[in-house]
Amino acid sequence: MNQEQAKARIESLTQELKEHNYKYYVLAQPSISDYEFDQLLEELQSLEKDYPAFADPDSPTQKVGGDITKEFTTVKHRYRMFSLGNTYNAEELSEFDERVRKGLGSDAFDYVCELKFDGFAISLNYVNGELRQALTRGDGEQGDDVTTNIKTIKNLPTRLKGDYPADFDIRGEVFMHRAAFERMNADREAEGLPGFANPRNSAAGTIKMQESAEVAKRPLDLFLYYVIADGGQYRQHYENLQLAKSWGFPVSEHTRKCKNLQEVLDFIDHWDKARHDLSFEIDGVVIKVNNYDQQEELGFTAKSPRWAIAYKFKAEAAATILESVSYQVGRTGAITPVANLKPVFLAGTTVKRASLYNEDQIAKLDLRIGDTVFVEKGGEIIPKVTGVDLDKRPANSTPLEYANVCPECGTPLVRRAGEALHYCPNDASCDPQVRGKVVHYIGRKAMDIDSMGAETVELLFDAGLIHNYADLYTLTFDQVIRLERMAEKSASNLLLGIRKSAEVPFERVLFALGIRMVGETVAKKLAKKFKSIDALAAASVEELTAVDEIGGKIAEQVVGFFAQEENQRIIQKLKDAGLHFEMAEEEGPVSNALEGKSFLVSGVFAKFSRDELKAAIEANGGRNVSGVSAKLDYLIAGDKMGPEKLKKAESLNIKIISEDDFIQMIGSSESNTTEEVKEAEPKKKEFPSQGSLF
Ligand code: IVH
Numbered sequence: 001m002n003q004e005q006a007k008a009r010i011e012s013l014t015q016e017l018k019e020h021n022y023k024y025y026v027l028a029q030p031s032i033s034d035y036e037f038d039q040l041l042e043e044l045q046s047l048e049k050d051y052p053a054f055a056d057p058d059s060p061t062q063k064v065g066g067d068i069t070k071e072f073t074t075v076k077h078r079y080r081m082f083s084l085g086n087t088y089n090a091e092e093l094s095e096f097d098e099r100v101r102k103g104l105g106s107d108a109f110d111y112v113c114e115l116k117f118d119g120f121a122i123s124l125n126y127v128n129g130e131l132r133q134a135l136t137r138g139d140g141e142q143g144d145d146v147t148t149n150i151k152t153i154k155n156l157p158t159r160l161k162g163d164y165p166a167d168f169d170i171r172g173e174v175f176m177h178r179a180a181f182e183r184m185n186a187d188r189e190a191e192g193l194p195g196f197a198n199p200r201n202s203a204a205g206t207i208k209m210q211e212s213a214e215v216a217k218r219p220l221d222l223f224l225y226y227v228i229a230d231g232g233q234y235r236q237h238y239e240n241l242q243l244a245k246s247w248g249f250p251v252s253e254h255t256r257k258c259k260n261l262q263e264v265l266d267f268i269d270h271w272d273k274a275r276h277d278l279s280f281e282i283d284g285v286v287i288k289v290n291n292y293d294q295q296e297e298l299g300f301t302a303k304s305p306r307w308a309i310a311y312k313f314k315a316e317a318a319a320t321i322l323e324s325v326s327y328q329v330g331r332t333g334a335i336t337p338v339a340n341l342k343p344v345f346l347a348g349t350t351v352k353r354a355s356l357y358n359e360d361q362i363a364k365l366d367l368r369i370g371d372t373v374f375v376e377k378g379g380e381i382i383p384k385v386t387g388v389d390l391d392k393r394p395a396n397s398t399p400l401e402y403a404n405v406c407p408e409c410g411t412p413l414v415r416r417a418g419e420a421l422h423y424c425p426n427d428a429s430c431d432p433q434v435r436g437k438v439v440h441y442i443g444r445k446a447m448d449i450d451s452m453g454a455e456t457v458e459l460l461f462d463a464g465l466i467h468n469y470a471d472l473y474t475l476t477f478d479q480v481i482r483l484e485r486m487a488e489k490s491a492s493n494l495l496l497g498i499r500k501s502a503e504v505p506f507e508r509v510l511f512a513l514g515i516r517m518v519g520e521t522v523a524k525k526l527a528k529k530f531k532s533i534d535a536l537a538a539a540s541v542e543e544l545t546a547v548d549e550i551g552g553k554i555a556e557q558v559v560g561f562f563a564q565e566e567n568q569r570i571i572q573k574l575k576d577a578g579l580h581f582e583m584a585e586e587e588g589p590v591s592n593a594l595e596g597k598s599f600l601v602s603g604v605f606a607k608f609s610r611d612e613l614k615a616a617i618e619a620n621g622g623r624n625v626s627g628v629s630a631k632l633d634y635l636i637a638g639d640k641m642g643p644e645k646l647k648k649a650e651s652l653n654i655k656i657i658s659e660d661d662f663i664q665m666i667g668s669s670e671s672n673t674t675e676e677v678k679e680a681e682p683k684k685k686e687f688p689s690q691g692s693l694f
Helices: 001-028 034-050 091-106 178-190 199-207 212-217 237-246 263-277 291-299 357-363 431-442 454-462 470-473 475-483 488-503 505-511 520-530 533-538 541-545 552-563 566-575 610-619 643-652 658-667 672-682
Strands: 072-076 111-118 120-126 131-136 142-144 168-175 220-229 256-257 280-288 310-314 316-329 335-346 349-355 372-377 383-386 599-600 633-637 656-657
Touching: 001 372, 034 335, 034 454, 034 552, 091 263, 091 280, 091 291, 091 310, 091 672, 111 168, 111 237, 111 263, 111 310, 111 505, 120 199, 131 142, 168 199, 178 199, 199 220, 220 533, 280 291, 291 643, 316 357, 349 372, 349 383, 357 383, 357 431, 431 454, 431 470, 431 533, 470 488, 475 488, 505 520, 533 552, 533 566, 533 610, 541 552, 599 610, 599 672, 610 658, 633 643, 633 658, 643 656, 656 658
Parallel strands: 599 633, 633 656
Antiparallel strands: 072 142, 111 256, 111 280, 120 131, 120 168, 168 220, 280 310, 316 335, 316 372, 335 349, 372 383
């Protein structure tokens, strides 16, 4: 590769990765898997290393958009790493307070207010007072093992003091002090290296570095804010933080116990102003219910605890000129308008592009080319346009006309009634759509063909070897080996990976097909209900909408997909390749013994893990709920159950049963239940419940 080629490749990778960051962070609609993202990122990293002069100072390599890189070992978290819900004003916070009050059915609780450190989340495991493993958050279920790098952080205790539990986890944030960050950037610039955009990006980038010796040179710091352990002294968060401090952990002194919402608001007000005096960056305040029993009672939503919330400070804003609007075409044909801006410096980075979301948003803002617009940057990497400075509007400007044809294939765009986005309907031959479908197909949550990435998909298309994902299954070694940069080993791995994908279960195959609006959850529901692709393909809109949570729009998409002859042909080819197009027998429910009944599983059990019990409930037609209410039918009570929960259940006259009572209810022996349940849903450990938290 010569200098010019390197420069061009760096520019195109930088652009591509920024777009993926945008899709991931702003649209929350990633079009490639983490793995593919990391492959592109890696290529860019290595090129930037060889040709530092061409690196964009705002390069995605400094932001670390996707989190699971393949250089580190990926490890499943013992306890899932949840994130927090966000609030932005006193009203939203008061709604949170209301929910907590209602959930607990009481006003007798304390909050703990903490700073929200703007860094990189980390989970540490200590065994016998020594750090055994440090994991990044990753996707919350699994993260990267970055133990060696974490060990270089100066204020991380290597040997704990006092009376610490034998084996426990503690979580916190890795960050960089502002002054240290500036020093580091000055040093980098002196060496001719590009500077980092902000302290958070540089902390994140540093933790994911390959060489821990290099990490050691970077001034990282750490605060811990969450202890998860068995059999400790306290059942209160604040008290445990103080305890963790006594074992030697860095815990922020700016942590307050608050008795009510007003005290919380005072804390927020204080730090909204005082944050600029801190030596590090915070982006808000975190509010947590102090008592573990009460935390347990409130439980979790799919993504975050109901007992905690983040209050985010207002985003920083800047004004600049809107130079043009361009349109991107996604995998599903969705059109995304993007504002091209006169570069402006905002919260540590130079901003050239911003999100515009859709036609309505543009109309609402009455955006015009040449307008002075306000751009804001919250936590996202790509900022958004929030308004127009009408006083500065050029005299002859006219309202912006939204694109009416696809920028890639020229097909007239459609916008269906009730939808915000325009689509290019040409999914059979619009290039980014056709290619995007294959990239989606091989993704981790779809067919998981990890021997190939987006780049290989591009090469295969460019060489005319594939036109859709079904063509993957007729590729030959001779064809693949001729591709650019393809060695014998990678060629056979590639084919092996494709062949192995034939083992993927039906529900994931269905997701992989990339039917619009059929995400992971919908695919699972449809697979469970219709059991085979043939039954699904034959289903009418009415039959589809009869399924729980399947609405008319999804139904129309499904019917429309199967109505296309091309799709039928592709499915036939996939069938010929031996893919699973039927639900495996054991994936259905074991029985309907618990139909219509709700259960709450709490405590520690002798024969099952809590997750196995929950899976057994579902497999037998029952429903799991997360809190005690009058509507609850059964509480399955294990050891060390929280006394408050038990009291509440008793006062509501809820049937409290043991693990053995439950086994009797489903009328099956312990062994065959667990076996079948395990088949249906792999065991996954969630948070420890009452008594196993401190
Ligand atoms: S508690 C289950 N406390 O903010 C509760 N998080 O969106 C887990 N963060 O992933 C988080 N300061 O990376 C907590 N004092 C604090 C925090 C904090 C920063 C980060 C953390 C988390 C994200 C939540």
